[in-house]
Amino acid sequence: MGLLNWLESLALSVWVHESPSIWAQPTVLTLHTMGMGVLVGASWVLDLRLLGIGRNIPLSAFRWVFRTVAFSLVVNLVTGVLLFMARATLWGTAFPFLIKILLVVASAATLLPIRNYVLQSDPEQRDVSGRARMLAMISIATWTAAITAGRLLAYTVAG
Amino acid sequence: MPSITSFNLAHVHLLLNHVPTIGSVVALGLMIVAFIRRDEGLKLVGLEVLFAIALLTLPAYMTGVAAFTKLRGEPGISETAIRLHQDVALYGFTWMEFAGFIAWVALWNARRHGRASRGLVVTSTALLIVSFAVMARAANLGGDIRHPELGGTALTIDSAEFLASKISNVMVNSPWAWPASETVHFLGLSLSFGVLLAINLRILGVMKRVPFAELHRLLPWGMLGFGLNLITGMLFFVGQPKQYIDSAPFYWKIVFLMIAGANFLYLTVFRKAWADTRGAWTASGTDKAMAFVSMFAWLATLYCGRMLPFIGHSF
Numbered sequence: 001m002g003l004l005n006w007l008e009s010l011a012l013s014v015w016v017h018e019s020p021s022i023w024a025q026p027t028v029l030t031l032h033t034m035g036m037g038v039l040v041g042a043s044w045v046l047d048l049r050l051l052g053i054g055r056n057i058p059l060s061a062f063r064w065v066f067r068t069v070a071f072s073l074v075v076n077l078v079t080g081v082l083l084f085m086a087r088a089t090l091w092g093t094a095f096p097f098l099i100k101i102l103l104v105v106a107s108a109a110t111l112l113p114i115r116n117y118v119l120q121s122d123p124e125q126r127d128v129s130g131r132a133r134m135l136a137m138i139s140i141a142t143w144t145a146a147i148t149a150g151r152l153l154a155y156t157v158a159g
Numbered sequence: 160m161p162s163i164t165s166f167n168l169a170h171v172h173l174l175l176n177h178v179p180t181i182g183s184v185v186a187l188g189l190m191i192v193a194f195i196r197r198d199e200g201l202k203l204v205g206l207e208v209l210f211a212i213a214l215l216t217l218p219a220y221m222t223g224v225a226a227f228t229k230l231r232g233e234p235g236i237s238e239t240a241i242r243l244h245q246d247v248a249l250y251g252f253t254w255m256e257f258a259g260f261i262a263w264v265a266l267w268n269a270r271r272h273g274r275a276s277r278g279l280v281v282t283s284t285a286l287l288i289v290s291f292a293v294m295a296r297a298a299n300l301g302g303d304i305r306h307p308e309l310g311g312t313a314l315t316i317d318s319a320e321f322l323a324s325k326i327s328n329v330m331v332n333s334p335w336a337w338p339a340s341e342t343v344h345f346l347g348l349s350l351s352f353g354v355l356l357a358i359n360l361r362i363l364g365v366m367k368r369v370p371f372a373e374l375h376r377l378l379p380w381g382m383l384g385f386g387l388n389l390i391t392g393m394l395f396f397v398g399q400p401k402q403y404i405d406s407a408p409f410y411w412k413i414v415f416l417m418i419a420g421a422n423f424l425y426l427t428v429f430r431k432a433w434a435d436t437r438g439a440w441t442a443s444g445t446d447k448a449m450a451f452v453s454m455f456a457w458l459a460t461l462y463c464g465r466m467l468p469f470i471g472h473s474f
Contacts, residue, residue, distance in 0.1 A: 026469035033465045034458060036345070041353020045377065054376040061366045068356070144346060151342045 007088040017086035025086065028079050035076035036150075040143045042068045043111060046118070050128050050136035059121040059128070066115050073108065087158070094157040096149065103146035110139040168404070169226035175219040179255055180298050182212035183291035190284045199274045206262040206275065207428060209287055213259020214420045217389075218413055220252045221396065223301075225404040236304060239316050244300040246321045249397065251297050254290035258283050260386060263427065267378060270433045323397050330398025337398070340391040347387030352457060354381030358426060359450040362442045371432040371440050378426065385423065406471030412463035419456040425449055 007013060016024050046065045049057060084091050091097045117132045186208045193201035223245060230236050265279035318324055330336050354377045360366065361374055396403055403409040432440050442450070463470075 022466075022469065026466055030462055030465040033345075034461055037349045037352040037461060038356065040349035041351075041356055043353070044350060045353040045357045048377065048380060053380065054373050057366075057369050057373045061369045064360060064365045143349075147345050147349065148342045151345050152338055154341075155338045 001089070001093075004088040004092040007085050007092075010085065012082070013085040013088065016082050025083075028082050028086075032076055032079040032083060035072040035079065036147065039069055039072035039076060040147065042072070043107070043139055043143060046114065047136035047139050050114070050132050052128070052133075055126060057126070058123065059118050059125050060123045062118055066111075066119075069111060090157065094153075096153055096156045100146060100149040100153060103142055103149050107139060107142040107146050110135055110142060114139065167229075168222045169229050172219065172222035172226040175215060175222055176298065176301065178212055178215045178219055179251060179294040180291065182208070182215070183255075183287055183294065186212060187284070187287055187291065190280070190287070202275050202280055203266065203269060203428070206266050206269075206280070206283065207424060209262040209283060210259050210266065210424055210427075211421070213255050213262070214417060214424075216252055216255045216259075218417065220248055221404070221413060223248060224396075224400045228401070228404060230304070239318075240300065240304045242318060242321050242323070243316065244297055244304060246323055247293060247300055248297040249323055251290055251293035252393075254286060254293055256389065258286035258290050260382075261286060263382060263423075264379070266424075266427045267375070267382075270375060270427065326394065326397045327399070330394055336394075340394050344388055344391040344395075347384040347391065348461060350384030351381045351388070352384070354378065354384065355423075355453060355457060359454050362432075362446050362450040364442070367441075368438045370438045371435045375433060382423070385420075403467075403471075406467060408463040408466050408470045412460055412467075415456045415459040415463060419453060419460055422449060422453040422456065426453075 008017075016028055019025070042065045046062050048054070049059070049062060114132065114135050117129070117135070186205055189201060189205035189208060192198070193205055227241050227245060230241065231238060261279060261283040265275050265283055268279060269275040319328075330340070357366075357377060358374050358381075361369060361371060432442070432446070434440075
C-alpha cells in the first residue's frame with residue numbers, strides 16, 4: 001500500500017489524474033485505445049491467416065505484424081503504466097484489474113511462439129501446422145477476453 | 160475543434176432525409192434497367208449506389224433526432240407525430256442497412272467471381288424495395304409534423320410503445336446491455352482496424368509480393384467488425400440520444416465514419432488491384448492517398464469516439 005500511495009502521489013500521476021488538460025487523462029486513454037485497436041487488430045489478422053483466411057498468402061508476408069505489434073505494445077505499456085500510476089491505489093488493489101493484466105500477458109505470450117513459427121517458415125510456405133492453428137485460436141480467445149475484462153473495469157472497479 | 164453543432168441540424172436533416180427515399184428510387188431504377196439490359200456492369204453500379212445510400216442513411220437518422228429536440232415543445236408541433244415518424248424511420252434505417260450490407264457482400268463476391276451473384280443482387284434489390292416502402296411511410300409521417308393540413312391525423316400513442324423507447328429502456332435500465340455493447344464495440348473496432356491495416360499497408364507497399372486479390376478474403380472480416388460497431392453504435396445512440404446530439408466530437412465522428420465507409424466502398428470496387436493474381440500490381444498515387452485517408456479517418460473516428468466524454472459532455 002505504501003508503494004501504491006507513493007506512485008499515486010508523484011507529480012506525473014497527479015497531473016494525469018487531475019489536470020483538466022486534454023493532453024492528460026483524455027489523450028493517454030485515447031492512445032491506449034488506439035494502441036489496443038492496432039495491437040489486437042494486427043494479431044487477429046495473422047490469426048485469421050493461420051486459421052485459413054487468405055490461404056494463398058505465404059506466411060512470410062506477415063512479418064510486418066510483429067513490428068506493428070511490438071510498437072503498439074510499447075505504446076500501451078507506457079500509456080497503461082501512466083493510467084495505473086494515476087490511480088495506483090484503486091487499480092493496485094482491484095482483483096478484476098489483475099485478471100485483465102493476466103489476460104493481456106497471456107495474449108501477448110501467444111505471440112512469441114506464433115512469431116517464431118512465422119519467422120522460421122519457408123519464404124513460400126502456405127501450409128499451417130495444427131499447433132500453429134491452435135495457437136491462433138488461443139490468441140483470438142485471449143485477446144477477446146482481455147478486451148472484455150479491460151472494458152468492464154470501467155464498471156466493476158472505476159464505475 | 161470548431162463546433163459542428165453551430166449548424167442548424169434540423170436543416171441538415173431536411174437535406175439528408177431525401178437520400179433514403181430519392182436515393183432508393185435511383186438505385187432501384189439502375190437495378191431494373193440493369194436487369195432488362197442484362198448489363199452486369201450496371202448491376203454493380205446499382206449495388207455501389209445502394210451501399211452509399213445505406214451509409215448516408217445513418218446521418219439522416221441522427222440529424223433527425225437532433226431536429227426533434229429543436230422542434231420539441233414548439234407550438235403546433237405534435238410530439239407523437241415526431242415520435243411516430245422517428246420510429247418508422249428507425250425501422251427503415253434497419254432495413255436499409257441490411258440492404259446495404261447485402262449489396263456490399265454482392266460487390267465483394269462479384270470481385271471474386273467476375274460477376275455479381277444473381278441471388279445476392281435479387282436479395283439486395285428486394286431489401287431495397289422494403290426499405291424504400293418503410294422510408295416512404297417515414298417521409299410521409301415526417302411531412303405531417305409541419306404540415307398537418309395535408310391530412311395528418313391527431314394521434315395519441317403512449318410513448319413507451321415506440322421501438323426507440325423500448326431500446327432506450329433496455330440500454331439504460333439493464334445492468335449489462337450498455338457494458339456488453341461497449342465490449343462488442345471495442346472488439347469490432349479492433350477487427351476492422353486490423354483488416355484495414357493489412358490491406359492499406361499492402362497498398363502502401365508492404366507485402367509487395369502478395370497478390371492483392373488474395374487479401375480480398377480478409378475484407379469480409381473487416382466488414383464484420385464495421386457491422387458490429389454500426390449495430391452497437393446505434394444501440395448507444397438510440398439508447399441515450401441526448402448524450403450525442405449536441406456533442407461536437409460526435410458529429411465529427413460521424414463525418415470521419417462516412418469518409419472511412421466510403422473508403423471501404425473504394426476498396427471493394429478497386430478494379431485493377433483486385434484483378435492482380437500474381438503480385439504484379441503497384442499502387443498509383445491516388446490509391447496511396449486513399450490508403451492514408453482511410454487510416455487517418457479510422458484513427459480520427461476512434462479519437463472522436465474516445466474523446467466524447469472529454470471534448471463533448473457524454474457520460
